[in-house]
Amino acid sequence: MAENLPSIITKALKSSNKKLHDEILTLQEENRLIRIEAEKLSCNLMMAEIDHSRVEDAMSAELRVARKEASDLRQKLHLLAQEKIELESKLVPYRLKVANLEASMKADTAKVENLEKRSADREVLLGKVEKERDDTVDELAKAREESKKIAAELAQARDEGKKVAEDLAQARGELKS
Numbered sequence: 527m528a529e530n531l532p533s534i535i536t537k538a539l540k541s542s543n544k545k546l547h548d549e550i551l552t553l554q555e556e557n558r559l560i561r562i563e564a565e566k567l568s569c570n571l572m573m574a575e576i577d578h579s580r581v582e583d584a585m586s587a588e589l590r591v592a593r594k595e596a597s598d599l600r601q602k603l604h605l606l607a608q609e610k611i612e613l614e615s616k617l618v619p620y621r622l623k624v625a626n627l628e629a630s631m632k633a634d635t636a637k638v639e640n641l642e643k644r645s646a647d648r649e650v651l652l653g654k655v656e657k658e659r660d661d662t663v664d665e666l667a668k669a670r671e672e673s674k675k676i677a678a679e680l681a682q683a684r685d686e687g688k689k690v691a692e693d694l695a696q697a698r699g700e701l702k703s
Contacts, residue, residue, distance in 0.1 A: 532701045539694045546687045553680045557673075564666075564673050571666050578659045585648050592648075596641045603634050 606627050613624050 535697060535701065539697060543690060543694055546683075546690055550680075550683055550687050553676075553683050557676050557680050560673050560676050564669050567666050567669050571662050574659060574662050578655050581655055582652065585652055589645055589648055592641045592645050596638050596645070599634050599638045599641070603631055603638070606631050606634070 610624060610627050610631070613627070
């Protein structure tokens with residue numbers, strides 16, 4: 527029985543050591559997969575930021591153009607209004623021209639309103655895009671935090687594996703003596 531005790535202890539230690547080694551390998555694989563996922567999320571975030579920047583630039587350019595058009599149309603509308611006043615003073619010969627100018631003013635006013643509505647819609651859309659970017663950044667931060675926790679667990683498992691290996695070496699040393 528005394529002769530079997532060292533072999534039983536050795537087998538138990540080998541079995542325990544193998545389980546710890548398997549757990550370490552599993553944790554390392556999980557850590558690798560999480561790092562890959564974090565890299566994917568980082569790439570996705572970068573692509574989303576690039577897309578957001580492109581959308582933002584395009585929307586800003588459209589907004590500038592729309593504002594310029596609106597300004598030009600307001601100026602044109604103002605000029606048309608002044609011209610209408612002048613024509614009304616010469617009322618009799620210019621009645622037809624006045625009617626045409628009024629129609630043009632209405633069309634330009636509708637265009638201005640449409641451009642202002644488009645401008646407001648673009649600003650709302652820009653707010654949504656910014657919120658989506660912020661949500662993506664928050665998700666990435668959470669994924670990074672999760673990766674740090676797993677890395678800490680892996681480090682702890684390695685330390686425990688080293689401790690078990692030291693205990694095993696000490697037990698072997700005691701068995702040999």
